[in-house]
Amino acid sequence: MTDVIHELDTRRLLCPMPVIKTQNKVRTLATGDCLRVISTDPGSLNDIPAWCRINGHEVLETGEQGHEVYVLLRVGEDNGALF
Amino acid sequence: MTEATQPIQRRAIALVSGGLDSMLAVKVMQEQGIEVEGVNFFTGFCVEGHTHAIRKKDKDKDKRNNALWVAEQLGIKMHIIDISEEYKDVVLNPKHGYGANLNPCLDCKIFMVNQATLMINKAREFAGDRGFDFIVTGEVIGQRPKSQRKETMPIISQESGADDRLLRPLCARNLPPTLPEREGWVNREALFDFSGRNRKPQMALAKHFGLDDFAQPAGGCCFLTDESYSNKLADLWKARNERRYELDDIMLLKVGRHLRPEPHYKLIISREEGENRFLEGYRYMFTSITTVSCPGPLALVDGNLESEEEVSQAAAIVARYSKGRVLDEVTLEVRQADGVARQVTVKPAQPDDVPLAWNVG
Ligand code: SF4
Numbered sequence: 001m002t003d004v005i006h007e008l009d010t011r012r013l014l015c016p017m018p019v020i021k022t023q024n025k026v027r028t029l030a031t032g033d034c035l036r037v038i039s040t041d042p043g044s045l046n047d048i049p050a051w052c053r054i055n056g057h058e059v060l061e062t063g064e065q066g067h068e069v070y071v072l073l074r075v076g077e078d079n080g081a082l083f
Numbered sequence: 084m085t086e087a088t089q090p091i092q093r094r095a096i097a098l099v100s101g102g103l104d105s106m107l108a109v110k111v112m113q114e115q116g117i118e119v120e121g122v123n124f125f126t127g128f129c130v131e132g133h134t135h136a137i138r139k140k141d142k143d144k145d146k147r148n149n150a151l152w153v154a155e156q157l158g159i160k161m162h163i164i165d166i167s168e169e170y171k172d173v174v175l176n177p178k179h180g181y182g183a184n185l186n187p188c189l190d191c192k193i194f195m196v197n198q199a200t201l202m203i204n205k206a207r208e209f210a211g212d213r214g215f216d217f218i219v220t221g222e223v224i225g226q227r228p229k230s231q232r233k234e235t236m237p238i239i240s241q242e243s244g245a246d247d248r249l250l251r252p253l254c255a256r257n258l259p260p261t262l263p264e265r266e267g268w269v270n271r272e273a274l275f276d277f278s279g280r281n282r283k284p285q286m287a288l289a290k291h292f293g294l295d296d297f298a299q300p301a302g303g304c305c306f307l308t309d310e311s312y313s314n315k316l317a318d319l320w321k322a323r324n325e326r327r328y329e330l331d332d333i334m335l336l337k338v339g340r341h342l343r344p345e346p347h348y349k350l351i352i353s354r355e356e357g358e359n360r361f362l363e364g365y366r367y368m369f370t371s372i373t374t375v376s377c378p379g380p381l382a383l384v385d386g387n388l389e390s391e392e393e394v395s396q397a398a399a400i401v402a403r404y405s406k407g408r409v410l411d412e413v414t415l416e417v418r419q420a421d422g423v424a425r426q427v428t429v430k431p432a433q434p435d436d437v438p439l440a441w442n443v444g
Contacts, residue, residue: 012364014334016125016148020165040360043148050151054161067360080160 005034011068015043019051026057026073027081034060036072045069055080091212093268094118095250096199097219099161100304101149103285103297104221104253109157110292111252112219115269119219120160122202123150124195127167127333128174128306156294166198167330174307175326179238184313186305188230189238196220196243203248217248217263223285224254224278233257233278253277253285306337315341315444322346322386331365335383338362341443342400348386349443350397352404368420372401375426376414379405388417395429402431 008025010018018039025035037048042064048071049059056076063070095112099105099121109119154161173194177187199218207214224233236258240249247262255264256276264271277284289297306312315336320326322343335351338358343349350372353359359381362371369383382401388394394417402413408431418424 012361014361016123016129016150016163017165019148019151020125020163023163040364047148047151050147050155051161051163054151054154054159080162 005036005072008035008037010037010039010041010044012040014041015047018044019047022048022051022071022073023055023080026055026075027079029075029079031075031077031079033075034072035075036070038068038070040068042069044071048073092116092118093217093263094120094213094215095217095219095263096203096215097121097159098195098199098221099123099150099153100221101153102221102304103289103294104223104226106153106157106221106294106297107285107288107292108219108221108252109153109159110294111274111288112269113157115273117269119157120162120215121150121154121157122162122164122199124170124198125163125165125167126170126173126191126305127330130304130306153297162202164198166194169198170194171328174328182228182230182308184308184310185316186307186313188227189235192220192222192230192235192239193242196239196245196249200243200245200248216268217250217261218245219250219252221253222251224257226278226280250274253288306333311444312336318343318349318443322349331368335365335385336444339382340404342437342441343443344396344400344441345386345393348384348388348393348397350382350400351385352382352401353380366418366420367422370420371418372398372415373418374402374405374407374413374415376412376428377405377407377410379407379413379415394427396432398427399429399432400437402429403433403437405431407431 006029008021010021018041022037029035045062049062052059052073056078058074058076059071060074061072095117097105097109097119112119151161173187173190177190179189182188196218203215203218222231224231224236240246250261250263253275254277255271255274257278260271263269319332338361339351339353341349341351353362362381362383365383369385372382380401384397388397398415398417401415405413407413411430412428413431414426414428416424416426
């Protein structure tokens with residue numbers, strides 16, 4: 001069975017907005033869900049994986065396509081929602 | 084020890100800016116067995132990555148978000164919270180006034196601690212035992228002229244609503260004991276009494292903890308402390324006859340060369356490829372001008388070009404920053420926000436045609 005991959009477009013946003021958007025999106029997802037974040041801020045290639053490591057999510061893939069970068073992640077056990 | 088007698092694990096929320104002080108404050112708490120989670124507030128003015136993300140000269144700089152990096156070093160969770168909308172009121176109407184530039188530091192600190200207080204209150208309501216017991220900041224008395232004076236410390240605690248649930252581990256021993264100290268959750272004797280601008284004690288403590296890589300220790304966290312940036316913001320308010328801004332406005336103040344030839348319009352001219360691409364993203368919101376007959380920058384027109392003369396004036400200025408600046412004529416495209424475009428051919432402005440006074444910021 002293929003995983004459902006949610007998409008998040010953060011093009012044109014600059015650090016730390018792509019991370020904030022990723023965090024807020026992940027809070028709406030369930031453990032095991034996959035999310036592909038697309039960004040035009042090259043810093044996202046560092047920041048989103050760092051955010052994933054801190055918060056227990058798995059980075060499945062990262063890459064660049066022209067001026068865009070992407071990060072594919074899998075939501076860990078705790079999606080980080082405080083309330 | 085039976086389960087019933089085991090001490091409760093105390094938890095704190097720490098305001099983490101990404102600088103050394105908040106990093107040390109968290110470390111001191113961790114040493115005392117406190118479980119810490121970090122919170123970092125995005126005001127819209129944070130210096131983080133924005134500029135290095137797009138400028139070539141910063142290409143080799145680490146494009147790391149310092150707050151995230153700090154959290155990783157400390158092994159803590161991090162909540163990054165976008166407060167840019169609510170923060171407008173802090174910038175526009177600071178009850179305690181501004182610092183050297185448009186930095187409303189004291190109101191800012193009160194606001195941030197207040198946001199953290201609301202978070203811990205909510206977390207306690209929803210998470211019960213998993214809630215947070217107190218708030219930690221890296222503040223040091225006397226470090227900043229306005230927001231970190233001895234007299235302002237209680238103002239921050241009181242006006243934020245945190246009261247004695249706000250602990251500043253780096254200077255706690257210069258202040259009355261707070262709830263976590265009185266309750267014995269933390270040992271006051273193992274906290275510090277730093278004060279003043281001398282950063283040697285922080286450096287020594289960093290060394291003690293084995294921390295040798297950290298972001299620029301003092302200041303530099305926010306564009307509002309920057310004179311040129313504050314001038315651009317003040318110019319924006321003046322031109323609009325009103326003190327207001329949107330997130331896009333304050334992002335654009337970080338990018339390009341800003342020239343105001345007339346009170347009713349300003350040009351934002353890219354200085355390089357990365358800025359060009361960034362400004363591209365705004366072409367659906369502004370009239371834009373770009374060179375056609377030679378390589379050149381992309382410029383946004385913030386305001387209105389009210390006559391053909393002004394269109395030519397703006398085009399000539401943009402041409403001045405293009406590869407065609409020495410030519411007799413340059414053709415440019417003037418495109419409205421709705422995509423309707425036309426071409427104009429002008430003689431590029433000469434250096435004397437662009438007075439320094441037009442330079443905003
Ligand atoms: S420098 Fe900026 S972020 Fe820091 S306290 Fe002052 S206003 Fe707030």
